[in-house]
Structure formats: C-alpha cells, structure tokens
Amino acid sequence: MKVTRIITALVALLLLAGVGPARAQGKLNVITTTEDLASIAQEIGGDRITVESIARGYQDPHFVEAKPSFILKLQKADLLVVVGRELEIGWLPPLITQSRNSKVQVGASGYLDASTQARILDIPTGQITRAMGDVHPQGNPHYWLDPENGKAIGRELADKLGELRPNDRAFFQQRLTDFSGRIDAAEKRWLAALAPYKGVKVVTYHNSFPNFAERFGLNVAGFIEPRPGIPPSPQHTLDLINEMKQQNVKVIMVEPYFDSKTPNAIGRSTGAQVLVMPPSVGGVKMVTDYFSLFDYDVNLLVTALKTATGR
Amino acid sequence: MRSSTIALASVVALLFGCVGQASAQTADVQALQQQVDALRAQLELMQKQYEERLAALEARLSGAAPEGAAAAAAAPAEAAPPPAAGTPTPNAKVFNPDMAVIGNFLGAAGRNRVNPAPALEMRESEVSFQAIVDPYARADFFLSFGQDGVSLEEGFLTFPTLPGGLLMKVGKMYGAFGKTNTLHSHVIPWTDRPLVMNNLLGGEEPFGDAGVSVARLIPNPWAFLEATGQVMRGDSENLFHSSRRSDLTYVGHLRGYQDITENTNIDLGASYARGHNAAGIVNDVDAGRFQTELWGADATLRWKPLQRSIYHSFVGRSEAVWSRRQQFAGLQESFGYYVSGDYQFARRWFAGVRYDDSARADASSVRDRGQSAVLTYWPSEFSQVRGQYRRTRYGDASVANELLFQFQFSIGAHGAHAF
Numbered sequence: 001m002k003v004t005r006i007i008t009a010l011v012a013l014l015l016l017a018g019v020g021p022a023r024a025q026g027k028l029n030v031i032t033t034t035e036d037l038a039s040i041a042q043e044i045g046g047d048r049i050t051v052e053s054i055a056r057g058y059q060d061p062h063f064v065e066a067k068p069s070f071i072l073k074l075q076k077a078d079l080l081v082v083v084g085r086e087l088e089i090g091w092l093p094p095l096i097t098q099s100r101n102s103k104v105q106v107g108a109s110g111y112l113d114a115s116t117q118a119r120i121l122d123i124p125t126g127q128i129t130r131a132m133g134d135v136h137p138q139g140n141p142h143y144w145l146d147p148e149n150g151k152a153i154g155r156e157l158a159d160k161l162g163e164l165r166p167n168d169r170a171f172f173q174q175r176l177t178d179f180s181g182r183i184d185a186a187e188k189r190w191l192a193a194l195a196p197y198k199g200v201k202v203v204t205y206h207n208s209f210p211n212f213a214e215r216f217g218l219n220v221a222g223f224i225e226p227r228p229g230i231p232p233s234p235q236h237t238l239d240l241i242n243e244m245k246q247q248n249v250k251v252i253m254v255e256p257y258f259d260s261k262t263p264n265a266i267g268r269s270t271g272a273q274v275l276v277m278p279p280s281v282g283g284v285k286m287v288t289d290y291f292s293l294f295d296y297d298v299n300l301l302v303t304a305l306k307t308a309t310g311r
Numbered sequence: 312m313r314s315s316t317i318a319l320a321s322v323v324a325l326l327f328g329c330v331g332q333a334s335a336q337t338a339d340v341q342a343l344q345q346q347v348d349a350l351r352a353q354l355e356l357m358q359k360q361y362e363e364r365l366a367a368l369e370a371r372l373s374g375a376a377p378e379g380a381a382a383a384a385a386a387p388a389e390a391a392p393p394p395a396a397g398t399p400t401p402n403a404k405v406f407n408p409d410m411a412v413i414g415n416f417l418g419a420a421g422r423n424r425v426n427p428a429p430a431l432e433m434r435e436s437e438v439s440f441q442a443i444v445d446p447y448a449r450a451d452f453f454l455s456f457g458q459d460g461v462s463l464e465e466g467f468l469t470f471p472t473l474p475g476g477l478l479m480k481v482g483k484m485y486g487a488f489g490k491t492n493t494l495h496s497h498v499i500p501w502t503d504r505p506l507v508m509n510n511l512l513g514g515e516e517p518f519g520d521a522g523v524s525v526a527r528l529i530p531n532p533w534a535f536l537e538a539t540g541q542v543m544r545g546d547s548e549n550l551f552h553s554s555r556r557s558d559l560t561y562v563g564h565l566r567g568y569q570d571i572t573e574n575t576n577i578d579l580g581a582s583y584a585r586g587h588n589a590a591g592i593v594n595d596v597d598a599g600r601f602q603t604e605l606w607g608a609d610a611t612l613r614w615k616p617l618q619r620s621i622y623h624s625f626v627g628r629s630e631a632v633w634s635r636r637q638q639f640a641g642l643q644e645s646f647g648y649y650v651s652g653d654y655q656f657a658r659r660w661f662a663g664v665r666y667d668d669s670a671r672a673d674a675s676s677v678r679d680r681g682q683s684a685v686l687t688y689w690p691s692e693f694s695q696v697r698g699q700y701r702r703t704r705y706g707d708a709s710v711a712n713e714l715l716f717q718f719q720f721s722i723g724a725h726g727a728h729a730f
Contacts, residue, residue, distance in 0.1 A: 056573070059617040066730040067576060068535040068568040075476070075528065086725070094727045097449060100528065102472035106443065130693060130722075230691060231658050257618055259658075 028164060031077040031104075033088050034061055035281040036144045037114055037153065039290040041081060043179045044157045048168050054095075057282025060257040062134075062229070066091045074099035077110065079164060081157065084115035087141035112160045115141070118149040121210045133227025145279060146211035147187045150290055151180045186291055190298045191216065197305045203244060203272070204253040205263060208279045212297070221249050224262055232262045244270045250308035251301070253277040256284060273304045408442035408450075411723030413497045423703070423711035426509075432458060435496060439726070444468065453495065464495070465519070478526045485519035486547070487526075487539045487564040488582040489607045489630045492517040498729040500626070500653045500687070502699045502717040506667035506679050507647035511605065511634040513550030520544045520551075520560065535568040543586075551586035554597035560586030575614045582607035590638035590673070601637035603672070624655040634672050645670035653685070661687040667703075677706030694720040 030051040032038040038053040045051060052073060055064045061083070074080065074095055082088055096105060103110030120139035128135050143149045158176035162169035198217035205224045213220045222243055226236035243249075244266070252274045254263045260274060267274040277297055278284045287296045305311070415435040419428040436456040443449045449471065453464040467482030485493050491508055494517070504515055512518055522543030529536040541562040545553035551560045562584045570576045584605040591599015608631045615624040631648035647669025655661045667681035681703040688696045697717040704710050 056617055060621055063621050063728075065613075065615065065620075066727065067570065068537070068566075068578075068730075069570050069576075072528070072535055089725050090728050092727075094730075097469060097471045098478060100471065100473075100476040100478055105446070105472060107446070130691075134692060134725075257621065259619075259622060 028078045028161065029076055030079045030081060031073050032081040033064075033083055033092060034144075036290060036293070037081045037083065039281045039293075040144075040150060040153050040179075041157055043290065044154055044172055044175050045161055046171070046175055048165065048171060049161065053282075057278060057280035057287065058256050058284070060255070061087055061280070062090060064088070064091045066094050068098075070095050071098045074104055075101050077101060077104050079110045079112060079160065080104035081112045081114055081160075083141050083144070084113040085120065085138045085141035085143070086136050109164065112156060114153045114156055115143060117152040117156055118143045119146065119152070119211070121214065122207070133225070134229030136228075140207060140210050142208045142279060143211050145209060146215045147183050147190070147294060148215065149211060151183050154179050154183075182291070186294065190294050193298050193302050194218075194305075196311050197302075197309065200251070200305060200309065201247055201249045202251045202253055203240065203249050203266075205255055205258045208255055209253060209277075212279075216298070216301075218301075221247050224252070224254075224258075224266065237262060237266060241266055241269050244272060251275060251304050255279050273308065275300050275304055277301075406442075408440040408452075409724035409726075411439050411721055411726055413437045413439070413719065413721045415496055416718040417502060418716045419713055420715075421711065421713035423713055424709050425703075425705045425707070425711065428713075428715075434458070437464065437495065437497065439723075441724070441726075447472065464516075467524075476527055480524040480526075483519065483521045484524060484541075485517045486543065486560070486562045486584060487524065487541055488512065488518070488562055488584050488605065489564075489580060489609045489632070490578075490611060490628065491630060492519075494729060497719055497721070500651070500661070500663055501665060501683065501685055502697055502715040503683075503701065505630070505649035505651075505665065505669075506681050506703070507630065507632050507649055507669040510669040510671045510679065511632045511645060511647050513548055516548070518547040518550045520547045522560070533569070535566075537566045537568075539564040539566070545586045547586075550588070551603065552589035552592070552597075553587060554592070554600075558587040560584065574616045575612070578609075578611040578613070580607075580609040582609070588636060588638070590636065599637070599639060603637070604635040606633040607631065622655070622658050625652065627652045632669075636672050638673060643673060643675040645672050645675040659689040661685075661689075663687070671706065674706075679706050680704045693722070694718070 027047075028045065028049040030038075030041050030045060030049050032041055032051060032053045034055050035053040035057040038051045041049065041051045054070050054073065055061050077099075080096070082092065101110075102108060105111060120143055122136075123139035124135060124137060128137060144153060154176050158172045161172045165172075194216045199219055200217075201219045201221040202213070203222045203224065204220055207220075207223055207225075207228055209218075209220065212218070222240050224232050224237070224240065226233050249270070250272045252263050252267055252272050254260055254274060254276050256276050256278055260276065263274045266272065276284070277300060278287050278293065281287055281289060281293050283293075284296065287293045413436070414433070415437070416432070417428065417434045418431045420430070434457065438454045438456065440452040441450070447470060449469050450467070451469065452466040454466075455462050455464045463483055465482070465484050467480045467484045470477075470479045470481075473479055487493060491499060491504060492512055508517075509515060520543040522541055524539060524541040526537055526539040529538055539562075541560075541564075543551075543560040543562065545551050545558045545560040547560070553559070562582070564580060564582045566578070566580045568576065568578045582605070584607075586603060587597070588601050588603040591597050591601040593599075610629050612627040613625070627650075629648065629650045631646070634643070634645045634647075636643045636645070647667075649665055649667045649669075651663060651665035653661055653663035663683075663685040665681075665683040665685070667679070667683070669679055671677045671679070681701060683699055683701045685697065685699045687698075690696070695718075697719070699715040699717075701713045701715060702710070703713075
C-alpha cells in the first residue's frame, strides 16, 4: 500500500520534528491568566521562577482571545495559575486542550485554581438563569481586589511552588511570610486613608469591585450595566441617574476597558466624578504590581472623595 | 477514606451474596435492596459530616488573620468556598457533561431558482455534550437536529497529552481543510457558507467523516506552526465516496500564526485532501475508480485593540480552493475563492461584506459569482440576529437576489469562543 507508506512517513516526520532539546531543570516556568496573579507569583517565587501573564491588565479578562501564540506559552509551562470561578471559561479551555502539556491540564499537578482559599462573594443561592445576565454560578471572580485574598492567593502559590520544587519549599514559605507582612503593613495604610469615608456610596460599571468595597467600607449602590455583561440601556441609565441623585452618589468607578461615554453622561447629570479605576495590575501604566494597584486605586478614591465630601 | 472502603467492601459482599443465591426470592432481594439503601444513606451522611468538618477546619486554618476570621464568622455561608470545577461533591450531577443547545433559525426572501431555501426553517438545532473523560482524554459530541432528522455532526475523543507533543483525535470530525470547513454553522460570520464551499467542498455542510486526526506543533523560533494529518473513511456526502474499504480520504493541513502587534495578527494555512469520488459509479459498481484532489490556501487577518476589545474588531478572511476531479467527461480542474471582511463597530454590532467566485467541481467551465452584505446584532453573548443581502450570478446566467435573516440562540453551558 503506497498510501500507508506515505502516511507512516508523514507521522514519522512529525514525530522527529518534535524531538527538540530537552528543557533544562532551571527556573519554574509559571504562566498566569492575569497580571494580578503574575505579580503575586513573582512575589512568592522570586528568582526561582519566571512568570508571564496571558491577559493584559487593561483588557477585559472575560473576553480574551484564544490566540495560538498563547498555546506556545502554555506548552512550555510548568505551572498554570488561573483566577477560576469561571472567569476564563470563554477562552482558556481550548488553550489548555491544545497545549499538549500534561502538566497544566485541569486537575494535574501544574494547574492551580487560585480561588480555593479566597473569600468569594456573590455566590448565587437558589435558582439562577441567564435572565440575570452573564452570572457566575461559582461567585464573583474579581476576588483579588481584597488584600486579604491576595495573601490567600500567596499561600496557595507558596504551597504549590513548594510541591513542585520541594528543595525550595523553605525559600517560598520565607517569601510568603515576607509578602504577607508587607501586605499587612500596606493594608493598614490603605484602610486608614479610606477610613474617613466609610459607608460612602459609589456606582461601578461592572460588578468588579465587591471585595474591594467590602474591605474598604464602600457601599456599591448600583451598576452602569443593567445586568452583568449586558451593555447599558437608556431606561436603566435614567433609573440609575435618579437613584444616584436620591442617594447622593458622587463617585462612579469605571474599569479601563469599558467605554466612558455613558459613565461621563451620568456624571454630568448627577455631578458625580468618573474615576477610571484599574481592577488589575497593568490596568494603567503606573500600576506595575499588586501593591501599586491598591496604592493607585486608594489614592484615586481618596482624592475624589475629599472633593466630593469635603472631609 | 477508610469508611468508604468498608462501605464498598460491604456492598461488594452484598452483591456477591446476591449472585450466590441466584434463586433467591423477590422478598430477599427487596430486603437486600433496603439494606444497601440504608448503607448508602449512612455512607452519604458520614461523607457529608466529614466534609463539613474538613471545610470548618480549612476555614479555621485559612482565616488566621483576625479580620478574615471575623468576616468568616459574620458570613459563614460565604466563608466556605464551593468546590472548584472538577472536584467531587456529593452531588452526582457534577459528572454530567457540559450541555448546550444552539438554535439556528433561517428565513429567506427573494428569488433563487438554482438553490432555493425555504421561506422559513429551523435549519438546525445543535446539541453539544462536552466533558473530560479521564486524566488522558476529553470528549466532544455535536448532534444536529435538522429538517431531515438527527445526525452526528462531530463526535470525537481528544488525547491532549500524548508523548511527542501530539494532539490526537479519534471519532467523527470535520476535515481540517482550510478555515470555514472546520467551523460549526453558529460561529461563521454569515447566514450561509461561501459558494466555494458549496461548489468544491461538497455542499452547505462541512465535509468530514469517521477517522483519526493527528496534529503536532513544529518547534521553530519564529511563529506558531502546526501540522495536522487526518485519515478518514472516505464517505462524506457529495465530495468523497468510498466503494472499497481501502478507499480512504487523506487530509493534511499546515497552519502558521504570528502576532504582528498585540492588537493585530495573521493566520495562514495550506491544505490538501484526496479521496475517491462517486463520478465513476455505474449501476452501483465503481467502474471509473475516480479520485478528487483538493488544494487549499487560507489567510485571516485579525485586528482587535486589547483595551477596547469588546467594542471594536476587524477580521479579514480569504480562502482559495483548487479542485481536480476525475470523471468520465475528463479531469475537471476548478478554482474558487472568497474574500470577506467583518468590522465590529459597536459592542453589539457587526457589519460585513463577502465576495464569492467559484467554478463547479463537476463542470469547471461553469462559474458562479456572488456578493453579500451582512449586518449582525448581538442582544447578548448568547443570542444574535443577522440579516444578509446576497446577490448570486449563477454560471447558467440566472441571477438570484435574496434577503436572508437568521436568529441564533444558545442555552446551557457557556462554551468557549472560537478563534
């Protein structure tokens, strides 16, 4: 059979092409889905790992494209760290399937869901349907915006890195202790800065800030999206304006990847300030790591609330 | 888990007991059933208790920080995280595959004498079942409930982690020929498929069959390069026909992808397919033993500004197919292509155009040409409304002007978006 021989030759060729140089047992290659996880992984892993994020901080993490170039990144990964709670459901599964990397398959030793120890809000109870919009059945996935959850993610990472590199376990635990200590110190500072504005009402575009609001005592009074994932409608916008006037809401927080036209219009008719508030590391240029994310956001809020409340 | 081992052992013992007393009376069986049920209930209760205790312990361990502990106490229901996807829970449904149904409703107005579509039709209801089979494989099934009954569009097992970096699929699948042929109807940016697919690749549905597919990434310092080889049974409706067991279809595809910037990328492909066709069949005997050979080239240019990715994007596509079909009238060498562009100008709005030009596979001198303009509106991620104006000048000189409209809607699991 001529054909059979051709096929055999083709398959053999394919196989041969793949016998590349064996990977050196050097630094652990960590790939994260978001820049927040990459920043925390860098804190814990130090110089024993290399880390890279798939999504950029200024893009909507729900809608990342499954580009083949990401397959190449995943192919070489020793560890894949995901936000979980179905945040990446629209784009990550095909990348994992095509990665040809047994380490990072769901449930394998090189797959880490960073949410398992974190405090998760908005877990729906009772019947949920898509009439509620694009709801996340496993709770709100924007949990990294609470520094306490940042520590929880750090613990997960330190354990996992130690499991993958037992010789460096003490090193990772040491870096975790150091990271947690610095978070504790910084958190005191952030809490103190926002303490005068406890209970102040804000409106956000998407429901990205429930953990942030809970930690820092903000009261999220409404959303510009009528439902999660549904763009603003005229009627909802009118209702929101009335509601904001009634409740005297003076701050609108908008994620950098949303159009600011509607928020600006609402701001003009209610006198509220529109803040482009990055929910992720890399969301704006100045936010380069997990600490500067809170520094930036807290500072932005404090400046706005000072003028709004006169306090 | 010692308790579960004991329970398992007792269940096995009970089962063996049953087998031993093959002539046992119904009453005995019922009694045994009751015992098994009782055991099961007890086991479930124990499992639940253990899990609660474990969760409490975990919460206490992780909530070491005073604020965390206080918060956990304040909201105990939210403090214990629900199990992540893939971890077992007492709920047996957790192992059900992800299920979704996608409805495709089509309407047509205007006149088309060559290829008339009904005024209104529920063209397809596609049901998908997808799950991870075991640590080594996942399975995907796509069943199509169409006008003429149910068919298996695709149903295959994927081994993602074979040695040598191979990605293997076994089952029924679409041929890896070009781009459009690999896509399900609900992800293409038109209500119809380009003329070149209809004329040269066997019809409105993508060609494909039962077979084996092997794909491998070719390491190189420059770009993403993937080679795919498929061997199929060789029976795909109008394109290939297999009269003997050895009449197989072979498909090969080479794909190159490169990011130009973080917003722009290019995707290039070359394809080949070969198999026997049905042109030589006379009185149910394949007298001609004719073959069809296909060559294809495809290019896709995508632009999507990352920071405004939900509002604006552009995709330019083109595919060209060369078909060499042996038949009694002699070798027909036909060529066809399409070029299309789709621009997303608002979060929910897309506008596109397409130009079609294709000869027919069995008559290379007959060329059909078409132009289309498409407008798509997405109420949400899970539904879309689309209108398409299509003008087709068929090779036999008749002209069709049509307005096609489509409603598509998806219920069930949130599937991944095609790239």
